[in-house]
Amino acid sequence: MRELTFIEAIREAYIQEMKLDESVFLVGQDIRGSIFPHTEGLVQQFGEDRIVDTPLAESGMYGLAFGAAQEGLRPVVDFMFGGFTYVTFSEVSITTGQYHFLHGSQQALPLVITAAVGTGMRLANDHAMSVHSTFCHHPGIKVVMPSTPYDAKGLMAAAIRDNNPVVIPWHLGLMMERGHVPEEDYIIPLGTAEVKREGTDITVLANSVQLKNALEVAAKLEGEISVEVIDPRSFEPFDMDTLLKSLEKTNRLVIVDEDWENCGFAGTVSARVVEQGFDLLDAPIIRVTTPNMPIPGGYMENYVAPNPERIEAAIREVCA
Amino acid sequence: MALSKKQMITLFTNLVRADRFDKMFYARMLQGKLIGFYHPGEGAIAPGVAAASFLNDDDNLSPHHRAHGMAHNLSKGIDLKYYLAEHTGKETGCCKGRSAFHFSFPEKKVYMMSGFIGYNFAPVVGWGFAAKRRGQKQVVMNCSGDGSYGQGRAHESMLFAKTMNLPIIYWCENNGMAIHSSIEDMHPTKDISSLAKGFDMPAIIVDGQDVFACAEVALKAIKRARDGKGPTFVECKTLRFKEHDMGTKDLKGYRARKAEELDPMREREPVLLATKRVLKDGILTQTQIDAIGAKADEEVAAAEKFADESEIATPTVEELMAAVYAPNA
Ligand SMILES: Cc1ncc(C[n+]2csc(CCOP(=O)(O)OP(=O)(O)O)c2C)c(N)n1
Ligand SMILES: [Mg+2]
Numbered sequence: 001m002r003e004l005t006f007i008e009a010i011r012e013a014y015i016q017e018m019k020l021d022e023s024v025f026l027v028g029q030d031i032r033g034s035i036f037p038h039t040e041g042l043v044q045q046f047g048e049d050r051i052v053d054t055p056l057a058e059s060g061m062y063g064l065a066f067g068a069a070q071e072g073l074r075p076v077v078d079f080m081f082g083g084f085t086y087v088t089f090s091e092v093s094i095t096t097g098q099y100h101f102l103h104g105s106q107q108a109l110p111l112v113i114t115a116a117v118g119t120g121m122r123l124a125n126d127h128a129m130s131v132h133s134t135f136c137h138h139p140g141i142k143v144v145m146p147s148t149p150y151d152a153k154g155l156m157a158a159a160i161r162d163n164n165p166v167v168i169p170w171h172l173g174l175m176m177e178r179g180h181v182p183e184e185d186y187i188i189p190l191g192t193a194e195v196k197r198e199g200t201d202i203t204v205l206a207n208s209v210q211l212k213n214a215l216e217v218a219a220k221l222e223g224e225i226s227v228e229v230i231d232p233r234s235f236e237p238f239d240m241d242t243l244l245k246s247l248e249k250t251n252r253l254v255i256v257d258e259d260w261e262n263c264g265f266a267g268t269v270s271a272r273v274v275e276q277g278f279d280l281l282d283a284p285i286i287r288v289t290t291p292n293m294p295i296p297g298g299y300m301e302n303y304v305a306p307n308p309e310r311i312e313a314a315i316r317e318v319c320a
Numbered sequence: 321m322a323l324s325k326k327q328m329i330t331l332f333t334n335l336v337r338a339d340r341f342d343k344m345f346y347a348r349m350l351q352g353k354l355i356g357f358y359h360p361g362e363g364a365i366a367p368g369v370a371a372a373s374f375l376n377d378d379d380n381l382s383p384h385h386r387a388h389g390m391a392h393n394l395s396k397g398i399d400l401k402y403y404l405a406e407h408t409g410k411e412t413g414c415c416k417g418r419s420a421f422h423f424s425f426p427e428k429k430v431y432m433m434s435g436f437i438g439y440n441f442a443p444v445v446g447w448g449f450a451a452k453r454r455g456q457k458q459v460v461m462n463c464s465g466d467g468s469y470g471q472g473r474a475h476e477s478m479l480f481a482k483t484m485n486l487p488i489i490y491w492c493e494n495n496g497m498a499i500h501s502s503i504e505d506m507h508p509t510k511d512i513s514s515l516a517k518g519f520d521m522p523a524i525i526v527d528g529q530d531v532f533a534c535a536e537v538a539l540k541a542i543k544r545a546r547d548g549k550g551p552t553f554v555e556c557k558t559l560r561f562k563e564h565d566m567g568t569k570d571l572k573g574y575r576a577r578k579a580e581e582l583d584p585m586r587e588r589e590p591v592l593l594a595t596k597r598v599l600k601d602g603i604l605t606q607t608q609i610d611a612i613g614a615k616a617d618e619e620v621a622a623a624e625k626f627a628d629e630s631e632i633a634t635p636t637v638e639e640l641m642a643a644v645y646a647p648n649a
Contacts, residue, residue, distance in 0.1 A: 049453060055483055059442050060476035067446015070431045073453075075446075088473075091442050095434055100646050103424035103432055104415035108646035140644055163646040 004181040006174045009149035010038040010114075013156035014076065016185045018046055021074060024160055025050040027065050028078030035080060036116060036175075058087040062113075066091060069111040074160060082117035082131035082169045096165045097140030108163040112156075118209060118258060119290075119305040120173035124297030130259035130290070135167045136236045137263070142166040142190055143235040147211040149179035151233060154188030162190060171258075173209040191237035195246065199228035202319055203246045205269065206256035207232050210288075210306050214256055217311045225319055235265050243269070244277050251282040254314045256306050261289040286314040323532055323539075327374070328603050331531050332594050333612050334373050338365045338391035339591050340616040341400055344624065345388070345407070349566050355409050356420040361387025363529075363561035366590035367493045368392040370534030370556075371461050374542065378456075380429045380447040382440040384463040384493050386560075388421055389433065392463060398425050401623035410630035417633025418640075437498075438471030440464055445477055448486030448551075459545040461538075463491040467498025469512050478551065482519040487545035489538070490516070490553045493528060495560040500571040516553035528558030529588045532597060559585045 004012065018024045025046075029035075032043040032053045043051040054061040058079065065077035079085050085092050092113060099109045119128045135143045142164055146152040152170065159166035196211060197218050204227055206214035211231045218227035228246050232238060247253060253273060255266040266287040273285060288306045296304060323331070342361040348354040361368075368391030372381055381396050383389025388407075394400050403423050406413030414423050422433040431443070444462040451458040468474060469492060481488045492512050496503045503512070513523035522544075526537045534556055541552035561582065563570035570577050598604040604612075635643075 052449075055476075055479055057476035057479060059473040060445050060480040063442025063445040063473070063477065064449050064480065065446060067443035067448070068450050069446070070426075070443065071447055071450035073450055088442070090436055090439070095436070095439055095442075099432065101640075101644050102415060102419045102422055104413070104418060105643050105646070106415075106424050107426045107431065110646075142645070161648075163648050 001180045002183060003178045004149050006146075006149045006152050006170070006177045006179070007037050009153040009181045010156050010170060011040065011042070012181065013153045013160070014038065014042065015045070017157055017160040018050060020185070023072060024074045024076065025052060026076045026078060027052040027054060027061060029054055029056055029061065029080060031078055039078070058084055059091060062088045062091050065111050066096065066109070069109050070107060074110045076112040076114060076160060079113065079115035081127050082115040083126045083129050085113065085115060085131060093135065093138040093141070097138040099140070100164070101140055109165050110163045111165050112159045113165065113167045115169050116172050117169040118171035118173055119295060119301045120209070122297050122299070122301050125294040128295045128297070128301070131169055132167070132235050133259040133264040136265060136268070140165070142237065144168050144190055144233060145208045145235065146170060146233065147174065147208050147231050149177060149181045151188055151231075153181050154186050155190070155233065157185060158187035158190050161187060166190065171208040174212070188233065191234045191239055193230050193232045193234070193239035193242040195228060195242065196231050197227065197229040199226040200249055201226040202252040202254065202315055203228045203230060203243070203250045204254045204256060204311070204315065205230050205232060205243060206311075208258065210256040210258055213306065213308045213311055217308050217315065220312070221315065225315060227315060238269070240272060240276065243273070244280065247273065247277050247280040251280055252318045253281065253285045254288060254311070254318055255285065256288045256311055258290055258305055260292055261287060262292045264289055283318045286318050288314045323535060325603055327535065328532060328598060328601075330373055331369060331535050332598050332604065334369045334391070334395045335366060335531050335591055335594055336612050337394050337616045337619060338369055338387070340620045341390045341394065342387045344620045345390070346566070354407050356407070358566045359386050359388065359564060360562040360566060361391065363559040363585060363589060364493060364495055365391040366531040366594075367491065367528045367534050367556035367558055368463060369395045370531050370538045371463050371491050372396045373535065374539060375461055376458070377428060379458050380431075380444070380451070380460040382444055382460075382462050382464070383430065383433070384465055385433070385437065386465065386493065386495075389423065393423065393425070393430060396428050396430060398428050398430065401626040404623045405627040405630050408627045409632055410627055411633035412626070412630040413633065438464065438468040438473055440468070441471060441473040441477035444488050445480045445486065448481060448488045449484065451487055452485070457546045458487070459542050460486070460488040461491055461542075462488055463493060465498065466492060466494040466496065466503050466512050467501070467506065469515060470506055475515070478515065478519045478521060481551040482521050485548070485550040487548070488551045489541045489545060490551060491538075492553070492555045493558055494555055495558045497560055497564070497572070499564045500569075500573060502572055505573070511555055513553045513555035521551050521553050523553040523555065525555045525557065528556030529590050529593055531590055531594050559588060561585055
């Protein structure tokens with residue numbers, strides 16, 4: 001079985017989609033020189049018209065993508081770091097999310113926003129923050145995040161083919177993870193969660209790098225607590241059915257999410273479970289998230305973001 | 321570039337139509353027959369007519385928000401009855417009655433409207449990029465007010481347009497005001513177009529009350545863009561006769577605008593000036609002018625009839641939820 005790194009898998013999705021569809025192109029800052037390796041060598045292969053470097057100005061850069069999408073192209077716009085989307089936030093959140101709906105469903109806006117996110121490099125708040133909950137807050141935008149090389153390629157391809165704005169941040173902590181990635185083209189439909197490990201005592205919903213941590217804890221607890229681990233893969237639309245089905249079996253839930261606790265994805269899922277599956281629960285839900293503080297850099301990062309110790313403690317508490 | 325007689329008649333006709341639509345919106349707002357707010361266009365409708373009257377269907381247009389872009393949109397060949405229906409919450413509205421004052425006519429390459437002043441500066445970059453990539457000589461007419469040039473994205477947009485040599489016209493309709501603020505308090509130089517210098521972009525200043533003068537400049541800038549020579553900055557010095565937004569106070573800073581200031585403006589009313597000119601140049605007779613006015617009144621009446629006879633849009637929440645995303649084939 002062929003293996004690729006996570007970042008190579010994203011790159012392969014770009015190549016595959018650009019070959020399939022002339023209207024797909026990448027735009028960002030310093031992507032020709034590949035500030036991150038997902039754009040390595042692409043300008044040589046596809047030319048400067050399709051691998052577009054822009055001035056250091058996020059509103060102009062995003063405007064290029066947004067307007068090009070209205071003109072029938074399918075841009076992938078790379079913000080480098082997720083936090084940089086805030087520099088042009090009225091565009092990426094409100095103007096983008098409302099475009100199709102508010103203007104009478106006349107025109108689709110097929111574009112992809114991508115960026116690196118996450119703790120691990122000890123870079124502190126502006127470079128380490130997650131952005132998926134914030135984007136989920138704005139109607140009209142799909143938000144997904146891969147946790148494996150296989151999912152990275154399939155979700156990126158699906159995002160590019162979707163007729164709507166799709167935000168797909170990728171976690172720096174996964175960049176060099178290796179895993180099976182088929183050479184042929186495939187997509188993972190947006191809005192489909194996956195049970196990554198079966199179990200019977202408790203469900204842990206964990207995404208991106210936290211999926212890795214959750215699986216590590218589940219393996220450690222084997223024989224003691226049987227942990228089912230689900231990767232949402234897609235935050236919006238969210239696959240509630242897969243989660244409720246799991247809860248029918250386990251009746252217990254821990255949600256792990258590296259985004260902040262306040263108004264975050266984990267809180268939204270908790271609320272939905274209480275509304276739609278309260279009778280399934282034998283214990284309160286616990287969230288393992290980043291506490292509501294600006295993410296510190298340096299070594300403090302280790303215990304602020306969710307980690308295996310915090311996940312294990314939460315599982316034990318819910319199962320006690 | 322001297323205008324042809326035909327071009328002058330087109331401009332005059334569109335100007336009269338824009339004036340009648342503006343007055344109708346104004347009147348309906350007072351009668352409670354318009355949803356949301358209205359930013360009256362009186363005194364300021366000539367630049368929009370000039371900017372849009374000679375664009376092709378496949379040129380992009382981003383109208384200025386004043387008079388809710390009606391001068392621009394009707395000059396681009398858009399039937400405003402769908403906009404009035406939108407502004408009255410009707411299901412026949414151009415955005416299915418969902419948008420209050422927004423509009424979208426993608427078939428005429430008028431994609432959108434946003435409530436954020438200066439929003440236009442971002443997407444025009446993409447339209448220009450796409451036009452250049454296609455190589456079919458389309459241009460992007462980007463219209464907005466003096467106030468909008470305070471936005472950082474305005475500067476970014478010009479940076480992109482010049483660096484990438486995009487066919488964008490920065491069409492600034494400078495009425496010297498943004499809500500109550502005067503431009504002297506918001507901009508360091510007399511002319512907004514001085515901004516263009518920093519980008520080595522050609523800039524032209526024109527009398528915004530003179531629809532013909534504006535159109536001559538528009539044609540020049542459009543030609544430059546079509547010829548692949550890149551962006552041009554056009555500053556139309558115009559006026560605002562009424563308050564910023566109907567029902568708000570008409571202030572300059574925090575003091576009321578005075579009659580001494582407002583009255584002389586009336587002498588520079590664009591329809592008045594254009595009428596004098598077409599008569600003087602023998603382009604139109606008074607009888608023809610009256611006929612143009614009568615036809616514009618008919619058009620306005622028909623738009624009102626259409627909107628008033630349309631049903632109020634009342635989709636279910638489920639139907640609306642199903643419209644949040646575009647379908648995937
Ligand atoms: C982002 C944003 N800031 C402020 C406003 C409020 N606002 C609406 S119109 C306007 C003035 C705009 O001035 P200008 O661009 O000169 O156009 P004018 O109204 O003078 O025709 C302002 C400040 C807004 N709608 N959007
Ligand atoms: Mg103004």
